[in-house]
Amino acid sequence: MEQFLIDNADRYKWLVQVFKSKPTSAKAGTGSGGSANPDFLVSARIRPLLPDEIAQGFPEGVYSRGETNIVDLHELKKPVKGGLPSLTSFSYPVDRVFGPDATTKQIYDDIIQPLIPWAWGGGVSTMFAYGQTGSGKTFTVSGLEEYMAETLMGGGLDGERKLYMTIIELAGQSAFDLLNSRKHISILEDSYGNTQLAGALEHHITTKSSCLELIKVAASLRRTAPTLKNDSSSRSHAICRIRIENPSIPSAEDGLLYLIDLAGSEAARDKTTHDAARMKEAKEINTSLSVLKDCIRGRALVDLDDLASGSGSTKKAYVPFRHCTLTKTLKHVFDPAPTAGMRRSCKTVVVACVNPCLADTNASKNTLRYAEMLRVVVPAKKTPAYEPSVPTTWNNEQLREWITKSSGTPPISAPLLAPTESGAQLLRLPIPQFIARCLETPGGGVSPEQAQAFQSKFWQLHIDSSRSRATSATADKDKSEAKLTRMERLDSSADVESPPDAKDVPFKERIRPGMVVSYRAVGKAGALGPKQMGVVLSRAGAVGERVRDVYGVQVNPRDGDNQEEGRGERYLCSMVIPAILPGAYDVSLWRQVVVGVEEMEAEVILEWDMATRYHYLTV
Numbered sequence: 370m371e372q373f374l375i376d377n378a379d380r381y382k383w384l385v386q387v388f389k390s391k392p393t394s395a396k397a398g399t400g401s402g403g404s405a406n407p408d409f410l411v412s413a414r415i416r417p418l419l420p421d422e423i424a425q426g427f428p429e430g431v432y433s434r435g436e437t438n439i440v441d442l443h444e445l446k447k448p449v450k451g452g453l454p455s456l457t458s459f460s461y462p463v464d465r466v467f468g469p470d471a472t473t474k475q476i477y478d479d480i481i482q483p484l485i486p487w488a489w490g491g492g493v494s495t496m497f498a499y500g501q502t503g504s505g506k507t508f509t510v511s512g513l514e515e516y517m518a519e520t521l522m523g524g525g526l527d528g529e530r531k532l533y534m535t536i537i538e539l540a541g542q543s544a545f546d547l548l549n550s551r552k553h554i555s556i557l558e559d560s561y562g563n564t565q566l567a568g569a570l571e572h573h574i575t576t577k578s579s580c581l582e583l584i585k586v587a588a589s590l591r592r593t594a595p596t597l598k599n600d601s602s603s604r605s606h607a608i609c610r611i612r613i614e615n616p617s618i619p620s621a622e623d624g625l626l627y628l629i630d631l632a633g634s635e636a637a638r639d640k641t642t643h644d645a646a647r648m649k650e651a652k653e654i655n656t657s658l659s660v661l662k663d664c665i666r667g668r669a670l671v672d673l674d675d676l677a678s679g680s681g682s683t684k685k686a687y688v689p690f691r692h693c694t695l696t697k698t699l700k701h702v703f704d705p706a707p708t709a710g711m712r713r714s715c716k717t718v719v720v721a722c723v724n725p726c727l728a729d730t731n732a733s734k735n736t737l738r739y740a741e742m743l744r745v746v747v748p749a750k751k752t753p754a755y756e757p758s759v760p761t762t763w764n765n766e767q768l769r770e771w772i773t774k775s776s777g778t779p780p781i782s783a784p785l786l787a788p789t790e791s792g793a794q795l796l797r798l799p800i801p802q803f804i805a806r807c808l809e810t811p812g813g814g815v816s817p818e819q820a821q822a823f824q825s826k827f828w829q830l831h832i833d834s835s836r837s838r839a840t841s842a843t844a845d846k847d848k849s850e851a852k853l854t855r856m857e858r859l860d861s862s863a864d865v866e867s868p869p870d871a872k873d874v875p876f877k878e879r880i881r882p883g884m885v886v887s888y889r890a891v892g893k894a895g896a897l898g899p900k901q902m903g904v905v906l907s908r909a910g911a912v913g914e915r916v917r918d919v920y921g922v923q924v925n926p927r928d929g930d931n932q933e934e935g936r937g938e939r940y941l942c943s944m945v946i947p948a949i950l951p952g953a954y955d956v957s958l959w960r961q962v963v964v965g966v967e968e969m970e971a972e973v974i975l976e977w978d979m980a981t982r983y984h985y986l987t988v
């Protein structure tokens with residue numbers, strides 16, 4: 370067959386020329402009536418022919434159709450009964466095509482760079498390089514890693530972050546730490562359902578050079594085996610994970626950035642030369658890639674359903690992430706189950722690397738079909754009807770109006786928090802980014818506590834509205850008292866419990882047992898940092914002389930003992946400590962602390978959630 374292709378290369382090139390000169394059909398890259406999913410992008414990179422492929426006389430079989438984001442693949446068919454060879458052509462729509470002349474920098478700037486601020490802001494960003502062996506995955510990923518290191522370490526991103534890098538390799542059922550001499554590690558699920566890379570080292574990275582040095586070490590330890598297409602073919606998946614910690618919001622989940630160089634799917638020409646072990650390895654790789662496809666597609670469908678949940682749909686796609694080690698490791702990326710009511714906000718980019726050689730079109734077809742199957746097009750649908758208690762039905766204007774009305778005092782700047790987003794889009798914003806936008810409100814009056822509480826309120830409203838919509842699908846439609854959403858109940862009960870003018874009295878003048886206050890702990894920060902919360906139990910002077918707080922300080926000292934002159938009223942408070950779930954708090958009754966009125970900053974409203982058995986901040 371290869372000789373047939375070489376012998377008929379001139380005819381083939383002429384047929385391709387004729388194909389190209391025909392007017393192209395308007396087969397849009399997005400399919401009929403839909404648009405590309407902004408958080409999930411599938412691209413194709415067609416590498417140039419390599420010198421040995423050119424030397425053998427193979428022409429290119431895969432072409433980019435430029436702006437339309439369609440990849441054309443041609444094959445030359447042997448004539449059945451005499452006659453001349455003919456052309457068979459296939460077209461594959463993707464979200465973005467990069468032809469042989471595109472540089473890795475262009476790819477980075479166009480589709481990868483936006484992943485970095487997303488992870489920096491607390492989201493999960495993932496890039497997969499997929500393709501046949503020798504199609505340019507490692508070439509692409511290693512180039513992208515360099516640019517990524519530059520962006521992360523270049524100082525152009527807002528705020529302070531701590532970065533930790535882990536690089537592991539998955540080969541069959543085994544996992545190895547590529548930053549610790551290929552030491553065996555275990556992929557385990559802990560009792561909270563989180564995947565743990567037990568035994569893998571995390572390296573704190575502080576400079577671009579230290580980051581690149583670690584990437585170099587990992588590349589040198591990656592398992593490779595020669596294939597016909599590539600002398601050093603990677604027979605394993607390599608996962609580079611950067612965990613991004615935001616010290617200014619300790620309760621927020623860390624941002625995660627994954628760059629994944631998948632093991633090469635096999636070229637048919639390769640398979641003829643395999644022994645049993647290599648065949649088994651190839652089978653394992655293909656199985657994991659198949660599960661990966663189901664997970665990527667499943668998760669994209671779940672997100673799409675969320676974006677469109679104004680429709681009230683409760684049908685969820687299945688994401689089989691526990692079916693193989695690769696997807697289990699990437700639980701954060703795929704798990705559709707929310708934690709504390711919130712699903713991690715993910716942005717994913719797939720780069721399908723394509724070998725253009727006419728002799729390899731079978732494998733390239735598989736790669737492009739795989740890419741096509743991953744695409745989940747956002748269907749064109751009519752905007753859901755506005756409902757005041759359902760954030761997913763709000764357009765930008767309605768969202769801004771709600772922000773201004775409901776974000777507390779001072780009001781959070783709606784144009785800064787939601788410059789363009791609809792309600793559904795703002796729900797997908799990572800929490801730290803939401804908070805950071807709130808804090809940009811001019812005047813500096815918005816505190817991190819207010820921002821966090823407002824984020825919880827927004828989410829709570831969404832959860833309540835989803836629950837009540839699900840219930841109303843099966844129950845009587847009458848809106849009775851029993852059917853009020855939790856926020857409505859909270860609002861109405863707040864009206865009953867607090868005197869209407871309570872808001873006008875400064876909180877320090879109405880301190881009472883049970884009130885929750887935030888305070889700046891002077892000289893006793895401990896592990897929780899200086900900003901803390903506590904539930905007021907009593908005046909310090911009301912307890913016995915022997916009572917000491919968590920720091921060993923006598924709560925009610927006799928005259929002359931421990932008493933600092935000139936201090937205002939002091940209260941014994943139970944500490945409110947961050948719980949294991951993001952945004953959740955526990956009241957630790959037995960950990961008590963004395964807080965002076967002058968240390969108190971604001972009254973805080975905590976709301977108890979039966980489902981998670983934790984408290985959450987509300988505005």
Ligand SMILES: Nc1ncnc2c1ncn2[C@@H]1O[C@H](COP(=O)(O)OP(=O)(O)OP(=O)(O)O)[C@@H](O)[C@H]1O
Binds near residue numbers: 416503504507
């Ligand atoms: N865009 C490109 N421009 C120039 N050369 C490229 C390009 N992409 C890949 N190559 C070359 O092609 C060869 C194979 O690339 P690479 O090793 O990245 O493939 P791979 O898909 O990672 O293969 P495997 O799965 O077998 O590890 C290398 O010699 C690489 O330098």
